[in-house]
Amino acid sequence: MSVKIxxxxxxxxxxxxxxxxxxxxxQRNYDPSLHPLEGPREYVRALNAVKLERVFAKPFIGSLDGxxxxxxxxxxxxxxxxxxxxxxxxxxxxxxxxxSRKCTRHFVAHEGWVRAIxxxxxxxxxxxxxxxxxxxxWKSEIIDExxxxxxxxxxxxxxxxxxxxxxxxxIFATCGEHCQLWENTRSEPIKVFKWGxxxxxHVAFNQVETNLLASCASDRSVILYDFRESGPLRKVVxxxxxxxxxxxxxxxxxxxxxxxxxxxxxxxxRKLKQPxxxxxxxxxxxxxxxxxxxxxxxVSGSYDKTVRIFESLKGHSxxxxxxxRMQRLTCVKWSLDNKYILTGxxxxxxxxxxxxxxxxxxxxKPRERTALNYAEALKEKFSAHPQVKRIARHRHVPKHxxxxxxxxxxxxxxxxxxxxxxxxxxxxxxxxxxxxxxxHVVKEDE
Numbered sequence: 001m002s003v004k005i006x007x008x009x010x011x012x013x014x015x016x017x018x019x020x021x022x023x024x025x026x027q028r029n030y031d032p033s034l035h036p037l038e039g040p041r042e043y044v045r046a047l048n049a050v051k052l053e054r055v056f057a058k059p060f061i062g063s064l065d066g067x068x069x070x071x072x073x074x075x076x077x078x079x080x081x082x083x084x085x086x087x088x089x090x091x092x093x094x095x096x097x098x099x100s101r102k103c104t105r106h107f108v109a110h111e112g113w114v115r116a117i118x119x120x121x122x123x124x125x126x127x128x129x130x131x132x133x134x135x136x137x138w139k140s141e142i143i144d145e146x147x148x149x150x151x152x153x154x155x156x157x158x159x160x161x162x163x164x165x166x167x168x169x170x171i172f173a174t175c176g177e178h179c180q181l182w183e184n185t186r187s188e189p190i191k192v193f194k195w196g197x198x199x200x201x202h203v204a205f206n207q208v209e210t211n212l213l214a215s216c217a218s219d220r221s222v223i224l225y226d227f228r229e230s231g232p233l234r235k236v237v238x239x240x241x242x243x244x245x246x247x248x249x250x251x252x253x254x255x256x257x258x259x260x261x262x263x264x265x266x267x268x269x270r271k272l273k274q275p276x277x278x279x280x281x282x283x284x285x286x287x288x289x290x291x292x293x294x295x296x297x298x299v300s301g302s303y304d305k306t307v308r309i310f311e312s313l314k315g316h317s318x319x320x321x322x323x324x325r326m327q328r329l330t331c332v333k334w335s336l337d338n339k340y341i342l343t344g345x346x347x348x349x350x351x352x353x354x355x356x357x358x359x360x361x362x363x364x365k366p367r368e369r370t371a372l373n374y375a376e377a378l379k380e381k382f383s384a385h386p387q388v389k390r391i392a393r394h395r396h397v398p399k400h401x402x403x404x405x406x407x408x409x410x411x412x413x414x415x416x417x418x419x420x421x422x423x424x425x426x427x428x429x430x431x432x433x434x435x436x437x438x439x440h441v442v443k444e445d446e
Contacts, residue, residue, distance in 0.1 A: 046382035049375035050391045057357035059321050061340070064096050064350040066103045071344030074331045075117035075126060077140070081337050085126055086350055087114025093128060095140075098340075098352065107148060109136060116163045118172065125151065129160040129174060137184060154187055156180070162203045167210045171227070175200035175215050181227055193225050195232045204245050208252035212269070216242040220442070222257055224269065236272040237442040238265070244288045248312065250295030256312075258286035261440065262408070264300055266312065272444045274437045279310045281317045283404035292334045292355065299341050299355075301329030304401060307343050307353065320395050321353050 015025060032038050069090035077083035082099040091110040094103050110130025119126045119140070127137050136150040158177040165172040171190075174180050177199055180189035197217040206212035213225050222242055223235040240260040248254035253269040254276070262282045265275040284304035291298045297318075299309050305326055308317035327346040334341055334355065341353040354361070364372070382388045397405075423431040 042378060043382060043385070045375075046378040046385070046388055047391070049378050050382075050388050052375075053358045053379070054391060054394070056360075059319075059354045059357040060323060061352040061354060061361075062101055063352070064098075064101055064103070065348065066094055066106065067092065067348045067350075070330060070346045070348055071350055072114050072330055073116050074333045074342060074344050074350070075119055076333055076336060076342075078119050078121060078123045078336075080123060081335060083123075083140070084333075084342060084350075085117050085119070086344060087117050087128060087130075088348075089113055091130060091132075093117065093138075096350070101352075105142065109138070109150075110134065115161045118163045118165045120165055120170075121168055127163055127165065127172060129163045131159055133157075133159055135160060135163070135174060135182065152184060154182065161199070161201045162215070164203045164205045164213065166205055167207055169210075173203050173205060173213050173227070175203040179203060179213075179215050179223070179225060179232075191227060191230075193232050195223055195235060197221065197223070202242075202244050204247055204255075206247045206252065206255075207249050208247070212252075214245050214247070214255060216245055216257065221445075222267070233446075234272060235445045236267070237445070239440050239442060243286065246289045246291050246298060248291055248295045249293055254295075254312075256289055256291070256298055258289040258300055259440075260285045262286065262302075263440070264289060264298075264310065265440065272441075274435075274441055276437075277313065277315060278436055278440070279315055279317070281308055281310075281320070282306070283401055283408060287329055288332045290332050290334045293336055293338050297334075297355075299332050299334050301332040301343055301345075303328045304404065305329065305345075306397070306401060307332060307341065309341070309355070319357055320397060321357075322398055322401075323351070325349075326351065 017024065067088045069088045071086055072089050073087040075085040082097055084096045084098055085093060086096065087093050091108050091112055091114060092106060093109045093114060094106040097104050109128050110132050112131030115129050115131065117126055117128045124140055125137050126140060127135060129135050133156045135154040135156060137152040138150050142148060156176060160174045160176045162175040163172060170184055172182055174182065179193040179200055181191040182189050197219045199218045200215045201218065203213060203215040211226050211228055213227065215223050217223055218241065220241050221235045221237045222245065224233045226233050238259060242257040242259050244258045246256050254266060256264055256266045258264050262284060264279040264286055266277040268276050282302040282304055284302050286300050286302045289298055289300045295312065297309055297311050299307060301307050305322060305328055307321040307329060309319045310317050325347065329343055329345050331344040332341065339355055341355055343351045
């Protein structure tokens with residue numbers, strides 16, 4: 001039988017100083033997992049990181065003022081980040097240089113509302129539609145005085161209320177009494193899609209499956225078209241009217257609609273019976289919606305005078321933007337570099353916001369970037385902790401929003417209680433459970 005004996009051997013040279021001026025050598029293991037206070041220490045750092053995020057959350061960058069009536073529509077340039085086109089209720093169109101926040105050009109394009117503006121894929125021209133039943137094509141940049149006039153003017157038989165350009169082909173779709181497909185070279189539409197509705201007020205081409213387009217109709221329906229077919233494809237009827245629609249730029253089959261019932265609904269084209277997700281938080285009709293270029297988030301503008309940013313897979317907004325002067329929102333856009341949000345509202349202003357409220361603009365030094373990445377990792381690690389969660393979620397909202405949210409919550413609770421009472425005092429199975437996602441869809445037609 002062999003016995004193993006471990007002997008502690010200490011060499012004085014390892015820990016004794018040769019002279020009095022030498023530095024003491026301390027035996028330490030720098031492995032963070034072996035540190036007894038590593039958990040509490042990281043928690044404090046996470047708490048500080050999430051508090052600092054709220055301290056530095058100043059999303060408003062600036063405003064573009066120059067319109068003499070409410071802003072009705074915005075359009076992003078497809079290749080130049082600093083160029084924006086805006087239309088107003090008085091028929092004026094303005095082109096902006098966002099870098100200098102100056103108006104580079106302005107002219108009266110239509111009699112009455114500028115309903116919508118859309119750039120061509122190359123960005124050399126843009127098309128506007130208005131209440132005067134005209135569809136006008138304009139040059140993006142003017143070299144001499146003669147370029148001020150429209151390149152082409154098409155006359156529609158009825159009022160045109162929306163426009164969307166194909167991603168690559170020289171084709172654009174308009175909506176009004178019917179959905180019409182146009183080519184710049186022709187004075188008549190090449191196709192007209194009808195499905196027995198009074199009028200359509202918004203149309204949008206899919207950016208991935210480029211043959212698909214969708215429109216919002218006044219009979220509370222959302223209609224899908226394939227322009228290779230002779231007629232419309234499918235339609236889903238909601239409880240209330242949808243105001244605007246935006247396709248996910250990364251997922252071909254996903255689109256989100258902004259509805260009058262204060263919610264947004266994300267649908268999958270392949271299964272329209274119920275939405276994939278219901279996004280709640282607004283306290284008034286949602287007017288416009290636009291996806292970020294990553295497809296992971298979208299921004300919405302509402303009549304409740306707030307802008308909200310939603311993650312596409314979550315039902316509640318991650319952020320809410322508002323100012324004292326901003327009135328009802330009419331249009332929102334997410335910039336193509338994923339950094340900014342542009343909003344137009346009733347009181348003639350176009351505002352520029354940061355997409356991430358606490359983000360530092362400008363060049364980051366390597367140490368700064370490392371510190372920010374570490375803070376992000378800590379916030380994610382402790383995101384479910386009550387204190388961290390509370391601070392990260394907390395937002396100050398105007399009093400009218402706060403009161404409206406309380407009222408909506410009370411109404412929802414009352415309806416739930418009423419349904420539970422009916423179910424408890426009825427025959428088993430006579431009052432079925434209807435999920436929130438199925439509740440707002442009336443029917444689907446093919």
